[in-house]
Amino acid sequence: MKEEKKKYWKSIALCSLFFIYFIIWGCSSTKDIHQIGRNKDQEFDNGSGIYLSSITEKEIMDLAKLCKVWGVVKYYHPEVISGEVNWDYELFRVMPYILEENSDVNSILYEWIHFLDSKNDFGDIDQQYQFSEDSIQLSPSTDWCKDEKYLGKNLSLELSSLLDTNISERENAYVSFKDDSPYPFMENENSYPSIKFDDTGYKLLGLFRYWNIIEYYYPYKDVIGEDWDQVLLEFIPKFIHGSDYESYLLTIAELTTRIHDSHAYVVDKDGDYISKYFGKYRIPINFIEVDNQIVISKIIHKCGLELGDIVLKVGDKDIDEILENRRKYISQSREDTGSLFFLDLFRIHEKNTDVTVIRKGKTIDVNVKGSQKDINVHVDTKSQEMEDGKIYYINAGLLKNGEIEEIMKKWWNTKGLIVDLRNYPSSPIAYKLAEYLMSAEKEFVRMSFPNRSVPGEFYYFDPFVSGKPKESNNEILDDEVYKGKLVILINEHTISQGETTTMSLRNTPNSIVLGRPSAGANGDVRPFTLPGNIKSTISGFGMYYPDKKPTQRIGIQPDIYMNPTIEGIREGRDEFIERAIEIIKESS
The missing domain is CATH 3.90.226.10 (2-enoyl-CoA Hydratase; Chain A, domain 1)
Structure with missing residues (x-):
């Protein structure tokens, strides 16, 4: 194993259209000789230092470009893959320059990436990971790296060359693989549990991390039914607005719905599903959607509702309004599916609430009692x-x-x-x-x-x-x-x-x-984990x-x-x- 060295970036100049990082190397101390370089970088442990309350259209476009460039380097560059560079903190170093008025973003990004050290030779892809055209299910969406009009010639050439790195050993990468297993692991991502939720840098890191995981490691990106680039542009201002934990968490939840995957959950920093934000009580029933009507199909605990009741309102909200709200924050592959959707449609904040239903042709109000107990919405019939x-x-x-x-x-x-x-x-x-x-x-x-x-x-x-x-x-x-x-x-x-x-x-x-x-x-x-110790799945x-x-x-x-x-x-x-x-x- 080669001697590991300590590396950190210092910005010393930003002249006209360029800024340059010098890389200072020092010998590792005996006590941290086994520590990878990424973990030695502690400059932004107490905050990114980036705070925004509003954003212009140009800044949105520039940040979107930064996100895409940051992502391709994160997963393709040898130094980042080796674990020698804290790529999260590099984002915080370059972002202020990107946000400067009249900044030449392409030149800034080129200088930023060009001065990353690359001791690995780019080589041919291992035969084990070289597949015939008819064996490819999904190809990388990296054609934009060759677009000189979008990136400028220098940055385009720099990124295009990265696409040929063909690195299969990824033990210290942000997405790693164990032995010969084909399963990706994202356990090398830092959860940053102590961040402040008015910190724009860390909030955008959450967006950029999620967006690029979907961009490079989601097998169903081709069927999500969304323009993923447009989703990025839409969510940059959403992540910037709001300065508290709940707004950040709910924005993450909303983002997960855009991949339309019922396997996509959001778990908050306390280990609870996003569910609790809809209310700590559940009306203990199951439902089925028949002819665009929500029909009570199972009574789990006696609560005042009956089998076959057609739900019109819960409290003062129409059932259609509640459906729209849940679908904003709970990802569903299809509109009628999703385990959390079934568990959380009838969450309420108060233990008792009025529910308006059609029962045997008559519209009535029923005072319903909620429960904090776990509920089982499945079929109970025994074999x-x-x-x-x-x-x-x-x-x-x-x-x-x-x-x-x-x-x-x-x-x-x-x-x-x-x-x-x-x-x-x-x-x-x-x-x-x-x-x-x-x-x-x-x-x-x-x-x-x-x-x-x-x-x-x-x-x-x-x-x-x-x-x-x-x-x-x-x-x-x-x-x-x-x-x-x-x-x-x-x-x-x-x-x-x-x-x-x-x-x-x-x-x-x-x-x-x-x-x-x-x-x-x-x-x-x-x-995988997002900043603020928020967990999600795909x-x-x-x-x-x-x-x-x-x-x-x-x-x-x-x-x-x-x-x-x-x-x-x-x-x-x-x-x-x-x-x-x-x-x-x-x-x-």
Whole structure:
């Protein structure tokens, strides 16, 4: 390991259109010889020194350019990747010059980057991380680096050369990889828990960090349905305005909704979801949206509401106003999905409130009692035999490890199975159950992972298969598979592993998927931290059908679409299970 050295920047001049940093190197002391250079830089530990209360259009455009340049250098430059440079603090060093009146931003940025030391030779990409064109799921959005009209010739050449660094060893990078794992880790980001929330520099750092994580490490950037550059321009003034913690936190939450990902959560500095800002009490019910109406579908605790009530108002706010407010701060892949959305639509600040509903055709006001207890909005029906043992119902959300094997051995000769994936699977069954249902392995999902050598590029991995392997350990005869009908139940609560499980099981020859489209949020959740010790998450890798068709924001589509009826809800019936039973009976 090479001797590590201490490095810090000092700005000594800004003449006409240029400013230059000198890099001063010193030998490391014995006690911090193993400390990377990034952690030795403590100049801005007590604040960035940058405070703005208003901003001009030119400053917005200049800061947006700074964000984009800062991001590409963060993930591509050898010195930053090595951990020798505190790239957060470099942002605070250059930002005041960018904000000066009549500043030549392109020249400033060129000098800033040009004087970064680069001891690493740029080389060819490792063969391991070089993928054919048809294996690329997503390419980096870095064409702007070659735009001399936008950046000027010098800065454009400087950035363009960085795109060929092809560095695969990223142990100390802001986004790192462990051994041969394809999963990105963002644990090297500093959380800065003690920042002041009137500090413009740190607030913009939060925006810039989030924006560039999505720009380079979000597999679904191509389907978010937003112009990501325009989102940056829109949010720069939003992050500048407001001088307290709550406004900063809520602005971050609003930003996360622009990627339209139900895996995107926001957790505040105290470890609480953004939820608490909507009220500390919940009305303990679940709801379903039917024909653009919010209908009470489950009473979790007695509170005054009844099954089938159509909600018009909560307190003095129309339900449409509340929906709009929640969607401003809770990210959803589809407008009818998102676990926090279901838990937080009916949050209230006072324990009791009036709720206006339509009940059996009459509009009434009900005084409703809220609760601080955790609530479970999922399906409670236990796995059980039905129709005198001719059908077996499996609630995937209530399974124990190893239970699926016991179920299949005991109910092998039934006429049909109902697999309910409206709950998140408590035990993985995408592979184990498929062994009993399919006589041979079959492709069911393809994933995409970030290319560690090329930030912004995602590549397709070989398709995953499920079904009975050639060498099976099942006690059931190798030439047999389950012969009955399989009905898979899904709805907007079917998310992530539930969606993957549906993709696997629907390959069963005698199967049908019944219900409503799934959440459209899949891919292992990757967490990261923003300044102020605020945490967020995203879907970290892509999930696709074997033919590369997407599922994100689309959801798994049922073969038979159905809505429950308000009458059925009032009577406490599960019409999804009832319809599944009918389908099995009709098939026998």
